[in-house]
Amino acid sequence: MNWIYVFIGGLFEVAFTFCLGKMKETSGTASYWWFALFIISLxxxxxxxMKATQTLPIGTAYAVWTGIGAVGTVAMGIFVFNEPASFLRLLFIATLIGSIIGLKIVSH
Structure with missing residues (x-):
């Protein structure tokens, strides 16, 4: 169950970076709404x-959580904000995913 908390927490990390991107694109009241969603997601x-690290090793849980956020944010940047998807960028994201899986496998 705690790995589910890490996974959902990673998705909320992607959500707060999405809100940052939308705050950059908007102004006025809309920007404040995106800021409120940023705070809620954060x-x-x-x-x-925090809930997950009560029973999981903090180093592994944090690495997986940030990895989910990093991979999700790059994917969102490519698909939503039209950022480049170069070969090297995708290669390094693939190595990051492999490292996350490896950490999960070797944790107790």
């Missing part, structure tokens, strides 16, 4: 990570 992400 709180949810940290709370889920």
């Amino acid at each position: 709180f949810a992400s940290m709370a889920l990570l």
Whole structure:
């Protein structure tokens, strides 16, 4: 169950970076709404990570949580914000995913 908390927390990390991107694109009241969603997502992400680390090794849980956030944010940048998807960028994301899987496998 705690790995589910890490996974959902990682998705909320992607959500708060999405809100940052939308805040950059908007102004006025819309920007404040994106900021509010950023704060809510940030709180949810940290709370889920905190809950998960009560029983999981903090180093592994944190690495997986940030990895999910990093991979998700890069994917969102490519598909939503039209960032480049170069071969090297995708290669390094693939190595990051492999490292996350490896950490999960070797943790107790």
